[in-house]
Amino acid sequence: MGSQEQRIQAFVKLGQLLRDFKFDSPSYNTQECEFRNAVQRAGSKNGWFTRENLEYAITAWGRELTEDKLRSWISAYSIPERDPRCVAVIMAGNIPMVGFHDLLCVLMTGHRALVKLSSGDTELLPALIRKLVEYEPLMEGIITVSDGIMKGFDAVIATGSDNTSRYFEYYFGNKPHIIRKNRNSVAVLTGKETPEQLKALGNDIFMYFGLGCRNVSKLFVPQGYSFESLFTSLEPFESIKNHHKYHNNYDYNKAVYLMSEFPFLDNGFLILKEDKGYASPIGTVYYETYSTLQELGGKLEAEKERIQCVVADGFSAGEVPFGRTQNPSLSDYADGVDTVEFLLKT
Known part of the structure; x- marks a missing residue:
């Protein structure tokens, strides 16, 4: 060749x-x-x-x-x-x-x-x-x-x-x-994020309708976190609801949560639901609260086999900056497994 x-x-x-x-x-x-x-x-x-x-x-x-x-x-x-x-x-x-x-x-x-x-x-x-x-x-x-x-x-x-x-x-x-x-990506929020960072997080959530393993499907937030600033920063992405496949999924999942009487937050095009899972359905992002960043670091380390990317600012060595999950470099290998090294040993 x-x-x-x-x-x-x-x-x-x-x-x-x-x-x-x-x-x-x-x-x-x-x-x-x-x-x-x-x-x-x-x-x-x-x-x-x-x-x-x-x-x-x-x-x-x-x-x-x-x-x-x-x-x-x-x-x-x-x-x-x-x-x-x-x-x-x-x-x-x-x-x-x-x-x-x-x-x-x-x-x-x-x-x-x-x-x-x-x-x-x-x-x-x-x-x-x-x-x-x-x-x-x-x-x-x-x-x-x-x-x-x-x-x-x-x-x-x-x-x-x-x-x-x-x-x-x-x-x-x-x-x-x-x-x-299956792997999913998460974001660690502290409440100190700038509006620009939260808007960039919207790209990590909504690009490709959230269908990729590098899309953020789970938020970790401190106890007592207010989602008001996040919802405000995500308003520029409202047009996503005009896509019929996305909107159908959003409507369906909202109906399921309502009938099941699950509590959730909703801004008209994105549902935030407290859930310990990682793989949220289309139109939904799960969230979970943490007490300390140190405790959260231990949790994510223990569950790293389920996580593709961690979006954060100053949380961990391997974190991805806000808005950058869908811009991997040639050396960003899926699941952290070096594909070239594998092929050289084959």
């Missing part, structure tokens, strides 16, 4: 395509037109893939796929030139391009990729794969999209839910594997 340099250059060209992408700009460039058509098909097939969310995902990846960032990221590893192994990549489809990082890791470590697409995202990844092959013809045959039963692979990277992970373990447990389960 060519040298590492050829692989880098293919992704650099792909990054340029993503940075140049505009929904509305008229173009007679065949490559741009083909990619734009694929993006539009993705939006028409999946009601959660709105124009805003598609543009956000494309822009975020365009920022990462630069020559400097790719070289800086991959130079931290020693990539041997060896016979490639076949790595099965079973992708999720909850947010646009969510499986792309796994594909990038497989190819940059010199392996072949056998890709199983999610039914929720059948257009974007194949379009990106076609572009990679155009930019580096040696990649043809290195990436295979499987429609049926997957065979002949040496390792597996599978992303799914707690339920699907049990099936993955059963079918793929005898192969080297990364099997990802």
Whole structure:
């Protein structure tokens, strides 16, 4: 599949395509037109893939796929030139391009990729794969999209839910594997946050309608915390209620809470419900109170297997700043498992 340099250059060209992408700009460039058509098909097939969310995902990846960032990221590893192994990549489809990082890791470590697409995202990844092959013809045959039963692979990277992970373990447990389960992200509030930080938290909550594992679905607040400032800072996101799928979920969950006589707070487009769980339903964010930050730190450490990101300001070493959960870098690996290290040992 060519040298590492050829692989880098293919992704650099792909990054340029993503940075140049505009929904509305008229173009007679065949490559741009083909990619734009694929993006539009993705939006028409999946009601959660709105124009805003598609543009956000494309822009975020365009920022990462630069020559400097790719070289800086991959130079931290020693990539041997060896016979490639076949790595099965079973992708999720909850947010646009969510499986792309796994594909990038497989190819940059010199392996072949056998890709199983999610039914929720059948257009974007194949379009990106076609572009990679155009930019580096040696990649043809290195990436295979499987429609049926997957065979002949040496390792597996599978992303799914707690339920699907049990099936993955059963079918793929005898192969080297990364099997990802449900994770959620949390925010730690102290009451000292600025309006700007609370507004930025709205991006962590509402981007992709809260469907990603990096979306904040749980707040930890001090005892006696007033949510008034938070609700005020979230007002700019009110238009999310105009999306019918989101609004239907919000209405349904509100009705369930009312009929069950659960107490909750509501601003007309977001429900805040006190709950010890992490995986809140669409249109709802759970919250839980804490006594001291030290006590909370111990709790989150004990439950770290359930948490993807911790959004905070001065709480812990690995925290993510407000508003930044959906802007991971190339070295931000899902579940904290270094995908490249895994692939180098495969």
